[in-house]
Amino acid sequence: MAGNNLPVKVKIDNVVKKYSGRNGEMVALNGVSLDIHENEFVCVVGPSGCGKSTLLNIIAGLHEPTSGQVLVDGQAVSGPGPDRGVVFQQYALFPWLTVQKNVEFGLKLQGMAQDKAEQEAKKYIKMVDLEQFAQSYPKELSGGMKQRVAIARAYAINPKVLLMDEPFGALDAQTRTQLQTELLNTWEKEQKTCFFITHDVEEAIILAQRVIIMSARPGRIKEVVEISIPYPRTQETKMTKEFLDLKNHIWSQVYQEYLAIRK
Amino acid sequence: MNTGKNKGFFSKIPNAVWMVISVVTAFVLWTVIASTEAGGVVFAEPWEVGQQFVKALSNGSLWQHTSISLFRVLAGFGIGFVISIPVAFLMGWYAPFRNLVSPWIQFVRNIPPLAYIPLIIVGAGVGEQAKVIVIFIASFLVLVVTIYQGVLSVDVTLIKAAKVLGASDRDLFFKVVIPASTPYILTGARLGLSASLTTLVAAELTGASRGLGMMIQKASGYYDMSTVLMGILVIGVIGILFEKIVRFLERRLTGWQETISQ
Ligand SMILES: Nc1ncnc2c1ncn2[C@@H]1O[C@H](COP(=O)(O)OP(=O)(O)OP(=O)(O)O)[C@@H](O)[C@H]1O
Numbered sequence: 001m002a003g004n005n006l007p008v009k010v011k012i013d014n015v016v017k018k019y020s021g022r023n024g025e026m027v028a029l030n031g032v033s034l035d036i037h038e039n040e041f042v043c044v045v046g047p048s049g050c051g052k053s054t055l056l057n058i059i060a061g062l063h064e065p066t067s068g069q070v071l072v073d074g075q076a077v078s079g080p081g082p083d084r085g086v087v088f089q090q091y092a093l094f095p096w097l098t099v100q101k102n103v104e105f106g107l108k109l110q111g112m113a114q115d116k117a118e119q120e121a122k123k124y125i126k127m128v129d130l131e132q133f134a135q136s137y138p139k140e141l142s143g144g145m146k147q148r149v150a151i152a153r154a155y156a157i158n159p160k161v162l163l164m165d166e167p168f169g170a171l172d173a174q175t176r177t178q179l180q181t182e183l184l185n186t187w188e189k190e191q192k193t194c195f196f197i198t199h200d201v202e203e204a205i206i207l208a209q210r211v212i213i214m215s216a217r218p219g220r221i222k223e224v225v226e227i228s229i230p231y232p233r234t235q236e237t238k239m240t241k242e243f244l245d246l247k248n249h250i251w252s253q254v255y256q257e258y259l260a261i262r263k
Numbered sequence: 264m265n266t267g268k269n270k271g272f273f274s275k276i277p278n279a280v281w282m283v284i285s286v287v288t289a290f291v292l293w294t295v296i297a298s299t300e301a302g303g304v305v306f307a308e309p310w311e312v313g314q315q316f317v318k319a320l321s322n323g324s325l326w327q328h329t330s331i332s333l334f335r336v337l338a339g340f341g342i343g344f345v346i347s348i349p350v351a352f353l354m355g356w357y358a359p360f361r362n363l364v365s366p367w368i369q370f371v372r373n374i375p376p377l378a379y380i381p382l383i384i385v386g387a388g389v390g391e392q393a394k395v396i397v398i399f400i401a402s403f404l405v406l407v408v409t410i411y412q413g414v415l416s417v418d419v420t421l422i423k424a425a426k427v428l429g430a431s432d433r434d435l436f437f438k439v440v441i442p443a444s445t446p447y448i449l450t451g452a453r454l455g456l457s458a459s460l461t462t463l464v465a466a467e468l469t470g471a472s473r474g475l476g477m478m479i480q481k482a483s484g485y486y487d488m489s490t491v492l493m494g495i496l497v498i499g500v501i502g503i504l505f506e507k508i509v510r511f512l513e514r515r516l517t518g519w520q521e522t523i524s525q
């Protein structure tokens with residue numbers, strides 16, 4: 001079951017990831033399979049340490065799976081590429097570059113001319129409301145502002161697939177809502193495929209066509225929940241019975257997994 | 264111990280004034296020691312050194328010694344700097360290279376330059392080459408060890424971030440690893456320059472007709488302590504100048520760093 005009938009964009013095929021550490025082998029992902037369709041919006045929820053970031057890194061081509069594979073447009077992923085934009089959980093801004101230069105970074109690597117890159121970057125900096133901080137260095141920004149720069153930088157190279165690791169985690173409720181709306185607009189208008197990790201169940205339901213619930217370590221897909229609430233979803237959506245039922249269901253599923261870790 | 268009153272008084276003194284106080288105190292101590300019987304054997308009086316300085320300056324000999332020594336230091340350090348960066352990066356990135364090279368570096372690092380000078384004289388003669396090689400080895404070792412630490416400290420998520428934005432290995436090197444390790448490269452430069460100066464006198468033992476180290480050695484043969492002291496002072500002042508230059512570069516190039524005191 002998928003959120004739409006378009007072709008598969010990202011195929012996660014029985015991915016297993018093991019880390020070898022001091023205490024022997026640790027299974028982070030234990031056979032994860034999922035088809036994400038073109039222009040689909042998927043949110044991933046699950047307890048801390050269940051392998052969400054690991055899965056994102058594998059899709060991005062930054063980690064190799066121990067077995068299994070990820071295909072993008074039918075091609076096995078062998079490394080990172082600008083067709084998959086990433087917003088990292090730890091912002092990962094270049095501290096020696098200004099906000100403006102951080103956002104230009106990817107554009108220049110794509111071979112865009114300086115003045116064109118400057119214009120493009122400005123557009124996205126404006127989108128995240130940081131125009132006054134374009135010439136600031138990351139150390140001069142708050143956590144939420146850094147996160148917004150990371151978002152602008154990922155959007156700027158205009159990737160078909162957006163991989164986002166708790167991108168709105170450090171934001172206040174208002175900015176968060178604004179960026180959620182912005183993201184949904186971009187997603188619809190530019191036909192993006194979104195893979196979005198969050199701890200916030202409400203956020204998952206507001207954004208996603210499907211919510212993937214992951215089980216505690218070793219990470220597996222526990223349940224896939226279809227969200228058929230029509231877009232645009234607003235603050236009022238959060239009051240509907242449908243929304244609240246979904247929220248209760250997903251929340252209790254994640255909570256079970258959380259308890260499983262505590263045991 | 265640190266009473267509020269004391270702290271208030273001393274913290275009001277600006278840095279420039281501290282500098283003057285420090286220099287004046289050193290001169291006073293020097294004068295006192297030189298005026299004692301035992302101290303007088305070692306230390307010429309400040310005014311004697313001053314006289315020597317004026318003489319050496321006006322007949323041009325001081326500049327001749329200083330310029331050739333500066334050339335040796337900068338050439339040795341410069342070559343060391345240029346070579347140490349790629350070596351440090353290779354060590355950081357390729358385990359086989361690191362495993363091969365790092366024992367060599369650890370080994371040579373503990374040997375005083377004086378000990379391997381005979382080898383260099385046999386290999387490179389007594390010309391400029393030998394002196395530059397000695398200084399090169401000394402500064403290279405310090406640089407490579409420091410910059411290697413810098414390479415190790417580069418945040419992996421920054422590498423990842425650059426990769427997903429489309430960076431090639433070349434881009435990673437020039438646009439991420441180099442800027443991220445700039446603070447270490449500059450610390451390496453500071454330590455490397457200081458090692459170059461420290462090795463200068465040893466390097467000029469390979470036989471030189473000019474140079475500050477050679478000037479000191481020759482003067483000591485005649486018990487000409489005012490020339491010896493003058494040489495020491497000039498080397499010390501050059502060291503402080505180098506330090507200031509690196510400081511300046513640090514302010515220009517690494518202002519983006521998060522620091523504790525802000
Ligand atoms: N490089 C690594 N080496 C060894 N173990 C790792 C590594 N990266 C992650 N792990 C382990 O894999 C598991 C999954 O980590 P991951 O970061 O994917 O979790 P997560 O679901 O993103 O958690 P969170 O919600 O806290 O971000 C964790 O137990 C972690 O300790």
Ligand SMILES: [Mg+2]
Pocket residue numbers: 052053054089165
């Ligand atoms: Mg994570």
